[in-house]
Amino acid sequence: xxxxxxxxxxxxxxxxxxxxxxxxxxxxxxxxxxxxxxxxxxxxxxxxxxxxxxxxxxxxxxxxxxxxxxxxxxxxxxxxxxxxxxxxxxxxxxxxxxxxxxxxxxxxxxxxxx
Amino acid sequence: xxxxxxxxxxxxxxxxxxxxxxxxxxxxxxxxxxxxxxxxxxxxxxxxxxxxxxxxxxxxxxxxxxxxxxxxxxxxxxxxxxxxxxxxxxxxxxxxxxxxxxxxxxxxxxxxx
Numbered sequence: 001x002x003x004x005x006x007x008x009x010x011x012x013x014x015x016x017x018x019x020x021x022x023x024x025x026x027x028x029x030x031x032x033x034x035x036x037x038x039x040x041x042x043x044x045x046x047x048x049x050x051x052x053x054x055x056x057x058x059x060x061x062x063x064x065x066x067x068x069x070x071x072x073x074x075x076x077x078x079x080x081x082x083x084x085x086x087x088x089x090x091x092x093x094x095x096x097x098x099x100x101x102x103x104x105x106x107x108x109x110x111x112x113x114x
Numbered sequence: 115x116x117x118x119x120x121x122x123x124x125x126x127x128x129x130x131x132x133x134x135x136x137x138x139x140x141x142x143x144x145x146x147x148x149x150x151x152x153x154x155x156x157x158x159x160x161x162x163x164x165x166x167x168x169x170x171x172x173x174x175x176x177x178x179x180x181x182x183x184x185x186x187x188x189x190x191x192x193x194x195x196x197x198x199x200x201x202x203x204x205x206x207x208x209x210x211x212x213x214x215x216x217x218x219x220x221x222x223x224x225x226x227x
Binding site: 031033035040041042043044045048050056058059090092094096099100102103104105106107108 | 122146148150156157158159160163165203205209212213214215216217218219220
């Protein structure tokens with residue numbers, strides 16, 4: 001059981017480039033989300049989704065797009081990378097149908113924008 | 115714990131002592147709370163959770179206390195070990211509203227030998 005899988009693990013971009021961070025989960029979780037974590041900081045919610053076809057903004061959505069065409073996948077797109085988007089990105093999923101169901105996290109993608 | 119700029123608050127505890135990590139949550143409508151542990155270079159890992167209809171829940175060496183009156187959550191770790199060194203985050207969820215999950219700013223636990 002792979003859980004939440006994020007790719008790539010590391011990425012370096014130049015300012016203005018675009019890329020997609022991939023996230024897949026094999027637990028049939030309805031809820032998926034993206035967080036960014038800056039050095040010495042907590043986790044800030046970028047976007048989240050409560051099911052296929054549904055997405056919503058979190059605390060820091062600007063500069064990022066998401067889509068949820070399947071239950072398993074929740075890619076995060078950076079349309080025009082900026083140095084301020086240098087961060088570690090975590091994808092997480094959760095079973096909304098369970099009474100007590102914590103978030104399960106991937107191992108993160110470390111992104112550097114030069 | 116509240117962060118100060120880029121510096122996480124740090125709690126230093128002697129090995130073998132008990133640790134208490136505090137968290138103030140923001141929304142009185144939140145009904146589910148979770149503590150996570152994050153070791154260097156890894157993603158957050160689930161430790162323990164609690165629903166708003168409870169005020170205490172115990173796990174193995176960990177206890178979570180919830181005070182809804184003052185919107186405060188604490189994590190108690192008994193007999194702290196070197197492997198407990200990490201950053202600890204609390205998270206609040208409004209499961210009956212929008213499922214938006216917001217994390218506190220975190221506390222670094224440092225174990226003294």
